[in-house]
Amino acid sequence: MSSYRIQGGTGEWEVVIGLEVHAQVTSESKLFSGAATAFGAEPNTQVSLIDAAMPGMLPVPNKECIRQAVRTGMAINAQINKWSRFDRKNYFYADLPQGYQISQLYHPLVGEGSIEIEPEGAEPKVIGIERIHVEQDAGKLMHDQHPTRSYVDLNRSGVALMEIVSRPDMRSPAEAGAYVKKLRSILRYVGSCDGNMEQGSMRADVNVSVRKPGDAFGTRTETKNVNSIRFVMAAIEYEARRQVDLIEDGGTVVQETRLFDPDKGVTRSMRSKEDAHDYRYFPDPDLLPLELDDAFLEEARASLPELPDAKRKRYEEVLGISAYNADVLTADVETARWFEAMLAEGAQAKAASNWVMSELFGALNRLGKSISESPVSPKQAAELVGLVQDGTLSGSLAKQVFEVMLETGQDAGVIVEERGLKQTSDTGAIEAEIAKVMEANPDKVAEYRGGKDKLFGFFVGQTMRAMAGKANPAVVNDLLKKALDA
Amino acid sequence: MSVDLATVRKIAGLARIATSEAEAEALVPELNNILGWIEQLGEVDTDGVEPLAAVIPNHLRLRDDVVTDGGIRDAVLKNAPQAEHGFFAVPKVIE
Numbered sequence: 001m002s003s004y005r006i007q008g009g010t011g012e013w014e015v016v017i018g019l020e021v022h023a024q025v026t027s028e029s030k031l032f033s034g035a036a037t038a039f040g041a042e043p044n045t046q047v048s049l050i051d052a053a054m055p056g057m058l059p060v061p062n063k064e065c066i067r068q069a070v071r072t073g074m075a076i077n078a079q080i081n082k083w084s085r086f087d088r089k090n091y092f093y094a095d096l097p098q099g100y101q102i103s104q105l106y107h108p109l110v111g112e113g114s115i116e117i118e119p120e121g122a123e124p125k126v127i128g129i130e131r132i133h134v135e136q137d138a139g140k141l142m143h144d145q146h147p148t149r150s151y152v153d154l155n156r157s158g159v160a161l162m163e164i165v166s167r168p169d170m171r172s173p174a175e176a177g178a179y180v181k182k183l184r185s186i187l188r189y190v191g192s193c194d195g196n197m198e199q200g201s202m203r204a205d206v207n208v209s210v211r212k213p214g215d216a217f218g219t220r221t222e223t224k225n226v227n228s229i230r231f232v233m234a235a236i237e238y239e240a241r242r243q244v245d246l247i248e249d250g251g252t253v254v255q256e257t258r259l260f261d262p263d264k265g266v267t268r269s270m271r272s273k274e275d276a277h278d279y280r281y282f283p284d285p286d287l288l289p290l291e292l293d294d295a296f297l298e299e300a301r302a303s304l305p306e307l308p309d310a311k312r313k314r315y316e317e318v319l320g321i322s323a324y325n326a327d328v329l330t331a332d333v334e335t336a337r338w339f340e341a342m343l344a345e346g347a348q349a350k351a352a353s354n355w356v357m358s359e360l361f362g363a364l365n366r367l368g369k370s371i372s373e374s375p376v377s378p379k380q381a382a383e384l385v386g387l388v389q390d391g392t393l394s395g396s397l398a399k400q401v402f403e404v405m406l407e408t409g410q411d412a413g414v415i416v417e418e419r420g421l422k423q424t425s426d427t428g429a430i431e432a433e434i435a436k437v438m439e440a441n442p443d444k445v446a447e448y449r450g451g452k453d454k455l456f457g458f459f460v461g462q463t464m465r466a467m468a469g470k471a472n473p474a475v476v477n478d479l480l481k482k483a484l485d486a
Numbered sequence: 487m488s489v490d491l492a493t494v495r496k497i498a499g500l501a502r503i504a505t506s507e508a509e510a511e512a513l514v515p516e517l518n519n520i521l522g523w524i525e526q527l528g529e530v531d532t533d534g535v536e537p538l539a540a541v542i543p544n545h546l547r548l549r550d551d552v553v554t555d556g557g558i559r560d561a562v563l564k565n566a567p568q569a570e571h572g573f574f575a576v577p578k579v580i581e
Contacts (some may be wrong), residue, residue: 027551034554043572044562048555064551085539086490092502094576143574143580151573152563278500288546289539292527 003368004172006210008244014213015240016220017176018168019232020205021183023072023162023193024137025065031136031160032059032102043153051158051325053097058286065160066290068192069134070300071108072162075190075307076129080297084133084288089279094152095139103163104133105281109290115186116309117178127179128167137161162193168207168217175235180229183330185308203227206260209253218243219253223260223267234474235260239267299427311336319349324468325357338371338378345382348389355385359402367406376405384412392416394423394473425472427479433466434459434476434483448484459484487525488518 005012027037033050050057073080085107088100110132118124139157141150164183170176184202187193194201204227209220221243223235238260243253258267306314308330315326330336335356342352360381364374376384384402387393393401395417404415416422424430437459438445448455463476489497494513498505505513563569568576 029551029555034549034552035556036553042559044559044574045572046556047559047562049558049562050555060547060549062551063548065546084545090500094574094579141579143578145573146570146575146578148578149568149570149575150578151570151575153573283539288542288544290546463539 003213004235006240006244009248012213012241013210013244014171014242015168015236016168016209016211016217016307017172017236018207018220019166019170019176019179020207021164021166022137022181022203022205023164023187023195024201025069025134025160025162026191026193027062027064027160029062030158031062031065031134033158034174035158037159041155043151044338046153046155046265047157051154053099059102059284061287061290062160062275065134066109066292067296068159068190068291068301069132069160069162070297071304072164072187072192073110073132074301074304075186076113076115077131078129080109080292081107081109081221081288082112083107084109085289086284087281088284089135089281091279094137094150095157097139097154097157101138102284102287103135103267103281106283107289108133115179115182117175119172119174119178122174125169125175127169127175130165130167132162132164135161135163168209168220173236176206176236177229177233180232182230182308182417185333189305189307193306197228200227204232206232206235206239208236208243210240210243210247214308218247219255221253221256221258221267224270224299226260228262231260231262234262234265235267238265242267261262267298305333308333308336315349315353319353321349321353325353328357329353332371334370334372338374341378342382342385345379346384349381351385351389352382355381359399363402363406363431376402376410380405387412387416391472392422392424394469397421397423397469420470422470423472424467424470425475427475430463430467430471430476430479431483433463433471434479437462437466438483445484456480456484487521489514489521 004015007013008016024037025031029035030037030048030051032049035048035051036046038046048057050059070080087104087105089103089105090100092099109237109450112131113129116124116126120252137153137159138158139154141152143150145151166179170179184195187202188195196202203225206223206226207220208223209218211218221239223239226232226235239258246253247409249475255269259270260267312326312330315321315330316323319326321329327334329339339352339356342356343349360371360374360376363376364371367375369375375394383403384393387401388395388398393412401412401415401421404410404419405412408415441459441462444455444458448459459480460473460476463480464471464473467476491510491514494517495505496511497514498510559572563572563574566574568574
């Protein structure tokens with residue numbers, strides 16, 4: 001594999017990337033209040049007086065949010081800090097009624113961990129994760145509803161976030177893309193975040209700097225709130241190029257916060273005041289230190305599911321599924337669940353994996369549906385694959401049956417019975433049709449017997465047509481050979 | 487540790503506290519008095535002593551993940567200087 005390099009006038013440049021991913025913790029209620037977290041509610045209907053920062057309100061942490069952050073830490077093999085603390089990050093903005101965000105600067109809940117990524121066409125690589133801390137989300141501002149006013153909706157205010165901070169270990173847009181993809185996959189397996197980037201459940205702050213290979217790190221910029229994997233990669237590509245051109249033209253990179261404009265594919269500087277980053281962190285006096293006992297940690301560990309890396313390995317080594325299929329089937333937890341439900345209904349692993357990869361994915365793609373919206377259930381799929389395995393259906397008959405299943409929702413067995421689609425191995429019936437085909441084509445029979453082997457396919461086709469496609473192809477081949485070679 | 491006039495102005499700005507020139511000048515010696523008083527703590531030998539995180543011997547209590555609050559939009563918006571269509575309406579803030 002060749003390293004990702006940016007060509008400049010003075011030679012090659014290397015890009016250095018670190019990501020801070022904000023992941024919304026899956027929970028019913030908020031981090032410090034009992035208001036709901038559901039997406040898409042009417043404005044300000046999921047707001048408690050705590051979230052609106054009314055005087056005298058006291059925060060009480062949600063146990064489930066802490067537990068989910070701990071489980072996430074365990075899933076990335078990170079150190080879990082049994083003693084952590086909440087700090088106030090002070091700044092004023094219209095979406096933050098408290099005037100501070102409750103976060104964890106000095107003593108985060110989760111320490112050092114790592115994940116392994118597999119960028120396309122490159123060797124696997126381990127990316128370090130520095131920490132995961134728990135913090136509150138802010139409210140939402142809308143600027144396009146009124147000529148001189150911004151509207152504030154506090155439904156999101158106080159929702160629990162995990163901030164997952166990577167080491168500056170990535171060296172190309174592809175690596176950064178693979179990192180976000182893998183992180184999202186792990187979060188969805190663990191169930192600590194739904195990973196829905198369109199709804200903002202997961203967003204990334206992208207730190208980028210450039211340097212000549214081997215030099216010390218350059219000055220970095222931070223592009224805020226990038227909300228898709230594609231945009232993360234595009235923002236890095238643009239920002240690295242901009243920095244190289246800037247330096248080569250004699251300028252210097254300023255450490256600053258930038259915004260990504262997805263329509264133009266460019267980043268631009270946020271015109272912030274110079275002291276905007278003077279957050280004056282201090283321990284939140286409303287909250288005692290968070291102390292976790294061994295029983296809590298043990299329960300969290302015991303509740304972890306099989307994670308994507310382990311699952312992929314097991315699919316390959318125990319179930320005998322190809323590396324490519326195992327990779328695709330385990331990448332998303334919903335796919336893996338569906339596939340395993342099929343196996344639980346008795347489907348043979350290899351046949352089931354091939355069927356899901358070609359038939360099911362093909363159909364879902366055509367219908368524009370996700371696997372959780374599949375019109376055919378895992379149980380129905382297992383029955384269909386079973387009918388191919390036991391010889392009741394040929395591959396092409398199975399395709400026909402599947403189409404009917406998609407349309408009607410009927411079970412495979414019922415369709416086979418009602419439409420008479422059963423494959424037959426009835427040698428008497430097949431032999432009778434073969435005799436007719438040979439009788440109708442004496443010239444072809446003579447040619448074949450005279451050495452024109454290619455005509456065998458013609459006889460197979462004619463016989464299958466006469467049998468309305470229902471003859472077992474292996475039996476047809478066998479009987480034809482016997483009849484023609486006689 | 488001590489503060490000068492520029493620092494006082496900066497702190498006031500960060501805290502969004504309007505301070506006249508005369509008030510800021512008066513605050514410089516006032517704050518320095520407080521800082522000096524607190525600095526006496528520096529005389530105590532704290533080698534090997536863990537920083538104090540809380541003065542009460544309780545543990546942080548956690549609550550169960552159930553929805554027990556919200557659905558009180560009128561109360562939440564009641565004191566807002568301006569509210570429209572269920573939103574707080576504030577002077578336009580756009581980056």
